[in-house]
C-alpha cells in the first residue's frame with residue numbers, strides 16, 4: 001500500500017506511535033509518506049528506502065496573526081495524495097489533522113483516497129471537547145472513512161463526550177520490545193547516576209493531567225524509608241513548579257530533572273520502578289515501555305492505564321490522588337527484591353504477548369484493507 005501519515009513530530013506519545021507504525025509498515029514493504037511541519041523525532045538519523053518525508057511550510061504574511069497551518073497541511077496532503085498516488089492517509093491526533101485530511105480528500109475526490117483517524121487521548125479529553133473545537137472535532141471524526149483509538153476506555157469516552165455515531169476500532173499501542181528490553185547498554189553500565197540507590201522514574205510532558213505534584217509527594221514518602229533517587233524525564237509547563245516544590249521539601253539532592261531525552265530505553269533499564277499517577281491516560285505509552293523493560297509501574301486506577309498495567313501483577317494501581325497508597329506500594333516493591341523482579345518479569349511477558357509490533361501491526365494492516373475494500 002501507499003500510505004500517508006500525519007502526526008505531531010515532537011516527543012508526545014501520538015507522534016511516537018505514528019512514527020514507529022510508519023517504520024514497521026515500511027519494513028513490511030509499504031511505501032510510507034510522512035507529512036508534517038517537521039521531521040518526526042523518531043525519524044532522525046533513520047533512513048529507509050520506503051520512507052519519505054514531506055515538510056509543510058506555512059507562508060508568513062503580515063495579515064496572518066495566526067498562521068493557518070491546518071489549511072497549508074491540507075494543501076500539502078492533497079498534493080502528495082495526487083502525485084504519490086496514496087491509497088490512504090492515516091492521521092494521528094484529531095485536531096487539526098482529521099480536519100486537514102477531510103479537506104485534502106475533498107480537493108482530490110473522495111474516490112481517490114481513504115482517510116483514517118487515530119484518536120490518541122487529549123485530542124478528545126482536553127482539546128477536542130473544548131467549546132472552541134467541539135463541532136469541528138465531531139464533524140472531522142464522523143467524516144473520516146475509518147476511526148481507531150488506543151483503548152476501550154478511550155473508545156467509550158469518545159462516544160460519551162462527542163456522541164460519535166461511526167464505529168471506532170480499538171487497536172492498542174505497541175512498542176519495540178527489542179529496544180525496550182531492560183538491558184543496560186555499555187555506556188549506561190558506566191553511568192554513576194544511581195550509585196547503589198534504588199531508582200524511581202517518571203517520564204512525561206509535564207502537563208497538569210500528569211499530576212506531577214503527586215509524583216513528588218509519592219517520592220517524598222518513599223525516600224523516608226528507602227535509599228532512593230527519582231529521575232524526572234521530559235519537560236513541560238509543570239516542571240518549574242515541581243522543582244520549586246522539591247526545594248520546599250528539601251529533597252532536591254535526590255531528584256534529577258533530566259529534561260527531554262532520547263535514551264529512554266537506557267534510563268528504564270537503570271530503573272527499579274515507574275511512577276505514573278495521571279488524572280487519566282488514554283493508554284499510557286511510557287508505562288508500557290517500562291513494563292517491556294521489566295520495570296513495574298505504580299499508577300492511577302483511571303482511564304486506559306487499566307488496560308495496560310495489570311494491577312497486582314505488573315505493578316499496582318490506586319485511586320487518582322491517593323499518594324499514600326501509591327507510596328506504600330512503591331515502598332513494598334522497593335524493599336522486596338523478589339516481588340519486584342517477578343512483577344517486572346510478568347510486565348515484560350505481558351508487553352511481548354499483547355503489545356509487540358508482531359501482534360499489533362497486522363491489525364493495522366487488516367484494518368487498512370477493510371477500509372479500502374469498503
Ligand code: GMT
Pocket residue numbers: 011012013014015017093120121122150173205207209280281282283284285286
Ligand atoms: O499527554 C501525552 O502523554 C501526550 C499525548 C499525545 O498525543 O502525544 O499522549 C496521548 O497519546 C499517547 C499515545 O497514544 C497515549 O499513550 C497517552 O496515554 C495519551 N495521553 C493522555 O491520554 C493524557
